[in-house]
Amino acid sequence: MALKPVIGLAGGIGSGKTTVARLLREAGAAVVDSDELNLAQLHHPDVRRELQSWWGNSILDGSGELDRKRIAEIIFRDPNDRRRLERLVHPRIARERERLIERHQCDPQVRAIVLDTPLLVESNLDERCDAVIFVEADEEVRRRRVVERRGWSTEEWARREKSQNALDKKKSRADYVVVNNSSDLAQLRADVHALFERVILEASSKRQRGPDD
Ligand code: ATP
Numbered sequence: 001m002a003l004k005p006v007i008g009l010a011g012g013i014g015s016g017k018t019t020v021a022r023l024l025r026e027a028g029a030a031v032v033d034s035d036e037l038n039l040a041q042l043h044h045p046d047v048r049r050e051l052q053s054w055w056g057n058s059i060l061d062g063s064g065e066l067d068r069k070r071i072a073e074i075i076f077r078d079p080n081d082r083r084r085l086e087r088l089v090h091p092r093i094a095r096e097r098e099r100l101i102e103r104h105q106c107d108p109q110v111r112a113i114v115l116d117t118p119l120l121v122e123s124n125l126d127e128r129c130d131a132v133i134f135v136e137a138d139e140e141v142r143r144r145r146v147v148e149r150r151g152w153s154t155e156e157w158a159r160r161e162k163s164q165n166a167l168d169k170k171k172s173r174a175d176y177v178v179v180n181n182s183s184d185l186a187q188l189r190a191d192v193h194a195l196f197e198r199v200i201l202e203a204s205s206k207r208q209r210g211p212d213d
Contacts, residue, residue: 004105005112005203006128008120010170011135013160014142016180016188020135021116023192030104034117037093042066050088054081112200121170130203133195134174137181175199 007029009017021031041047048066051059055074061067075082097115104110117125126132137145143161146152152160171177176199178191 002204003207004110005130005199006101006115007112007199008115008117008126008129008132009135010120010126010132010174012137012139012142012167013157013164014146015135015137016145017118017135018116019185019188020133020178020180020192021114023189024112024114024196026189027193027196028109028111029114029196030100030107030110030112031114031116032097032100032104034093034097034115037096038089041089041092041096042068042071044092047088047092051085054084112196112203119164121173122165126173130206131176131199132174133176133178133199134171136171136177136179141181 007024009020011017018033021029021033025031042051043066051066051071055071059067059070059074061070071085075085101113104113115125115129117123120126120129120132139161143154143157146157147154176195178188178195180188182188
């Protein structure tokens with residue numbers, strides 16, 4: 001069975017990576033969502049036990065569930081706590097991601113595997129991909145989307161935007177660009193579906209030629 005391409009999505013905050021991932025899923029891709037993997041690992045009993053041993057019951061809410069807001073506060077305040085959490089959770093997420101990719105590779109319904117991950121280039125996951133699509137939207141459009149739709153404050157936007165690598169670096173790493181400035185979802189759908197066919201075709205001819213040709 002021929003291997004299916006692994007496609008990574010890069011782009012600024014609010015550019016529309018998750019929206020593009022959804023449209024790729026419609027076209028026959030399976031999506032591996034890093035936010036979902038992260039959430040599942042945080043709630044894993046082994047991880048939860050470890051976090052409780054570090055930070056006590058303060059990380060539980062009134063009904064004994066993990067309080068993610070509280071954890072976010074802890075790691076925002078202390079970079080050492082952030083690194084400690086990442087050292088625990090990241091290898092587990094990476095293993096789970098690989099397990100899902102393998103599973104999708106064996107599923108005849110799946111035409112490609114998409115990695116929807118907030119920091120594809122920063123976490124070097126672009127190296128795991130056969131193709132990277134950069135989702136491009138102007139800063140003003142991106143800011144408006146997250147402020148209006150997610151209720152972020154302007155300060156929250158600025159803080160998160162600053163914490164990411166420069167967008168031109170991410171764009172230069174990408175093999176394809178899809179522009180998502182308008183709110184015309186029908187146009188975006190048509191663009192994404194056409195691009196998907198192109199990526200599949202080019203990935204398969206690249207494989208036939210060999211990686212160094
Ligand atoms: P993040 O970097 O924060 O994960 P993202 O790049 O995954 O964001 P999305 O979540 O896909 O971006 O989009 C941000 C918001 O903008 C969402 O509420 C989404 O519904 C909306 N949005 C994205 N693209 C469009 C579009 N073409 N028209 C209208 N709304 C859009």
